[in-house]
Amino acid sequence: xxxxxxxxxxxxxxxxxxxxxxxxxxxxxxxxxxxxxxxxxxxxxxxxxxxxxxxxxxxxxxxxxxxxxxxxxxxxxxxxxxxxxxxxxxxxxxxxxxxxxxxxxxx
Amino acid sequence: xxxxxxxxxxxxxxxxxxxxxxxxxxxxxxxxxxxxxxxxxxxxxxxxxxxxxxxxxxxxxxxxxxxxxxxxxxxxxxxxxxxxxxxxxxxxxxxxxxxxxxxxxxxxxxxxxxxxxxxxxxxxxxxxxxxxxxxxxxxxxxxxxxxxxxxxxxxxxxxxxxxxxxxxxxxxxxxxxxxxxxxxxxxxxxxxxxxxxxxxxxxxxxxxxxxxxxxxxxxxxxxxxxxxxxxxxxxxxxxxxxxxxxxxxxxxxxxxxxxxxxxxxxxxxxxxxxxxxxxxxxxxxxxxxxxxxxxxxxxxxxxxx
Numbered sequence: 001x002x003x004x005x006x007x008x009x010x011x012x013x014x015x016x017x018x019x020x021x022x023x024x025x026x027x028x029x030x031x032x033x034x035x036x037x038x039x040x041x042x043x044x045x046x047x048x049x050x051x052x053x054x055x056x057x058x059x060x061x062x063x064x065x066x067x068x069x070x071x072x073x074x075x076x077x078x079x080x081x082x083x084x085x086x087x088x089x090x091x092x093x094x095x096x097x098x099x100x101x102x103x104x105x106x107x
Numbered sequence: 108x109x110x111x112x113x114x115x116x117x118x119x120x121x122x123x124x125x126x127x128x129x130x131x132x133x134x135x136x137x138x139x140x141x142x143x144x145x146x147x148x149x150x151x152x153x154x155x156x157x158x159x160x161x162x163x164x165x166x167x168x169x170x171x172x173x174x175x176x177x178x179x180x181x182x183x184x185x186x187x188x189x190x191x192x193x194x195x196x197x198x199x200x201x202x203x204x205x206x207x208x209x210x211x212x213x214x215x216x217x218x219x220x221x222x223x224x225x226x227x228x229x230x231x232x233x234x235x236x237x238x239x240x241x242x243x244x245x246x247x248x249x250x251x252x253x254x255x256x257x258x259x260x261x262x263x264x265x266x267x268x269x270x271x272x273x274x275x276x277x278x279x280x281x282x283x284x285x286x287x288x289x290x291x292x293x294x295x296x297x298x299x300x301x302x303x304x305x306x307x308x309x310x311x312x313x314x315x316x317x318x319x320x321x322x323x324x325x326x327x328x329x330x331x332x333x334x335x336x337x338x339x340x341x342x343x344x345x346x347x348x349x350x351x352x353x354x355x356x357x358x359x360x361x362x363x364x365x366x367x368x369x370x371x372x373x374x375x376x377x378x379x380x381x382x383x384x385x386x387x388x389x390x391x392x393x394x395x396x397x398x399x400x401x402x403x404x405x406x407x408x409x410x411x412x
Binding site: 029040041042043044045046048049052053056057058059067068069071072073074075076078079080082083084 | 132135136139141142144145193194195196198199200201204205206207208209210221222
């Protein structure tokens, strides 16, 4: 976990005001309270991504919430799929596993 | 990555810088690995697109490539993506930490709408897909509520519902019509709150029906049979001789009819002695009468205040 002071020196080209704006927009959700934010690894990675979307890929600021929200839904769906896969992996009897595989491969 | 960078970006060999930039942005947006998790092809393509752009957007490199001095892999800038030793957003988002940015506020124990239906399981997020209930109010007359009836409810959308009112319905009771609410699977219910109107003669107390019954002086003094209205038609009732105003007479079973396992209530007639039109003969008799018993009707009121 790093503070916003550490953050802006760690991530090259990251603007403090931009970060605060994205937090206010709920696009980035660090731990802690206003002024004393603590950024975890995922927050830093997300900020790098936002920076890339904005500056490298020239995404408009207005489009950012839409893209991130769709992306978040995609990752939600992927985590759910992983859970299902793990549950079938661990919980299913061999017959159920074979049955599920057979149906999946038939399609 | 020795592919033809022009082909990678899908542009002509004489493309302008602006065309290169445009083609690059378009492809980079659609192939960015964090926007295409789990798609290894997109990631490879993203790398190739970046390499091609790096080469072609540098006039010197582009010239050397065009002259055949270098091949398509002549990149000079570091590859795109997180700095060495840092993981991409994708690897974080796929892990447990990813729930922080869940779009639906789901935690890891929520099954979501699809998985909650697996094997008939009901997850916490598994909200029913059925239609919503709809609330209506319906005014019902006193006697319809006592006897039961079928009443048509006209809906705001122009449709109508035939509402069966069970006998003995009480004011404020809510009737549920299954499947008559908003459409869905299953459809929602119609919840109809009933407002029962007053009656000029009858009053309801629980399952009993009360009324004030006017009687003449002679009926009260001499007694006799009188007709009494009840909720299911008039009945004949004996008024005992010497009945006072306020005397309450019971009509067994003449209240709210038996329904839903509850026995029928009773009817109660409370006598009110009325003088009626002026009766000179009665006035003469009372005035001239010599042997009237002396008593004080207000005896109980002394010292009250």
